[in-house]
Amino acid sequence: MNKHAHIALESLLSRSSTDALTKPAPKGEELETILSAVMRAPDHGKLRPWRLVVVKGDARVKLAEKIVESMKRLHADPDPKKLEKRYKRFSTMPMTIVLGMHLRPDDKIPLLEQELAVGAAGMNLLNALHAAGYGAVWVSGDVAYDPVLAEELGFPAPHALAGFFFVGTPEKKDHETKRRPVAPYVAEWTGEPVSFDADKD
């Protein structure tokens, strides 16, 4: 394996999520390079259904307020502690990138494939952030499926949100979590239906 392949694989194999994030978050040209990784996501029909919304600085507080409003909309009697926790997370994370989906329900490309392409874009974003030395975590929660919040962020139906990426510098240098072996999730098909050790009780 050549050196570049080794470095790229090491990066893929060592990524793990963290929400223990501090400043700095990427900015300027470095951020643009990282975001460019979404343009390498596989994409049936060249629809490019992913959209990235960068939320930083004072706008974080505005987003946190919208998140709390969404929670109040979705729950008749929301737990004040949960409201406070979510407000704090969204208002203090160094940066949040909202991953939106620009969906075309009438296109010949099935909606699921459009959503899968956005998922692949999200994965590329996480990997690019990690490769550049930043930390991140992809979160959703029911607010991610609130059409009113989606519209407030620029995604009126049929467009929607795929989630929120908290982005920053990992507080712990070695935050990497243990990687599970892949063998239980792999099978070779030789003519009969396969089964996986991962699915055995």
Ligand SMILES: Cc1cc2nc3c(=O)[nH]c(=O)nc-3n(C[C@H](O)[C@H](O)[C@H](O)COP(=O)(O)O)c2cc1C
């Ligand atoms: C679409 C999507 C939504 C997610 N939403 C949440 C969430 O709301 N809260 C959470 O703790 N993890 C959520 N996760 C999982 C984390 O992003 C992360 O993958 C998980 O904590 C495992 O960490 P790892 O990426 O290091 O394996 C979500 C993942 C995906 C793909």
